[in-house]
Amino acid sequence: MSIASNLNTIKTSLPEHVTLVAVSKTKPVSDLMQAYEAGQRIFGENKIQEMVDKYQEMPKDIQWHMIGHVQSNKVKFMAPFVNLIHGVDSLKLLQEINKQALKNNRIIDCLLQIHIAEEETKFGLDENELNELLSSSEFKEMKNIRILGLMGMATFTEDQNQIKKEFIHLKTIFDSIQSIENENLKLNTISMGMSGDYLLAIECGSTMVRIGSSIFGGR
Numbered sequence: 001m002s003i004a005s006n007l008n009t010i011k012t013s014l015p016e017h018v019t020l021v022a023v024s025k026t027k028p029v030s031d032l033m034q035a036y037e038a039g040q041r042i043f044g045e046n047k048i049q050e051m052v053d054k055y056q057e058m059p060k061d062i063q064w065h066m067i068g069h070v071q072s073n074k075v076k077f078m079a080p081f082v083n084l085i086h087g088v089d090s091l092k093l094l095q096e097i098n099k100q101a102l103k104n105n106r107i108i109d110c111l112l113q114i115h116i117a118e119e120e121t122k123f124g125l126d127e128n129e130l131n132e133l134l135s136s137s138e139f140k141e142m143k144n145i146r147i148l149g150l151m152g153m154a155t156f157t158e159d160q161n162q163i164k165k166e167f168i169h170l171k172t173i174f175d176s177i178q179s180i181e182n183e184n185l186k187l188n189t190i191s192m193g194m195s196g197d198y199l200l201a202i203e204c205g206s207t208m209v210r211i212g213s214s215i216f217g218g219r
């Protein structure tokens with residue numbers, strides 16, 4: 001199957017309110033261009049340097065999403081153009097994004113990553129850390145970031161019930177912070193669901209799916 005037809009199949013399966021991020025990490029620009037020519041404009045990468053390289057080579061109407069773990073010292077390289085950072089998991093990182101956004105005279109949209117999986121290795125905040133971050137004065141004063149919602153990754157397992165439980169957990173946390181108000185909060189996005197579990201994620205309330213291998217093939 002071609003990239004264009006894979007993309008088409010997936011797009012047809014998505015409800016209108018769900019945004020598709022085409023996860024293109026490790027894939028060459030020629031593959032991304034096939035998706036671009038088929039109409040895709042949102043691409044997700046997990047390494048900053050790779051995203052910068054592709055940004056420079058590719059058409060400028062692409063929206064670049066950083067979906068990987070972000071090191072503070074590399075934020076400056078993507079700050080001029082990144083459209084959404086999914087994996088923000090600390091106040092310190094958010095402060096660096098805010099600082100680099102200010103330098104670039106822009107507001108950078110972010111999602112806070114929540115740890116919903118059983119694995120210790122997956123990054124993210126727990127519910128208490130999330131509430132602490134959102135209620136801190138440091139956060140409330142940040143003017144160059146905007147939090148659009150939450151991101152999570154389920155446990156790597158075949159157990160659909162386990163995955164479903166974790167997605168519902170993320171949705172519950174998302175609902176629980178709706179009452180918080182601040183200039184830099186505009187909560188409308190739940191980024192959850194990948195190639196293997198995106199339909200389940202949508203059932204559980206996802207509004208943004210991150211799909212790689214089902215579009216571009218295995219890595």
Ligand SMILES: *Cc1c(COP(=O)(O)O)cnc(C)c1O
Pocket residue numbers: 023025046067068153193194195196210211212213214
């Ligand atoms: C690689 C990756 C994806 C896409 O995974 P596929 O299984 O290839 O669809 C989604 N989210 C994150 C954070 C990733 O690193």
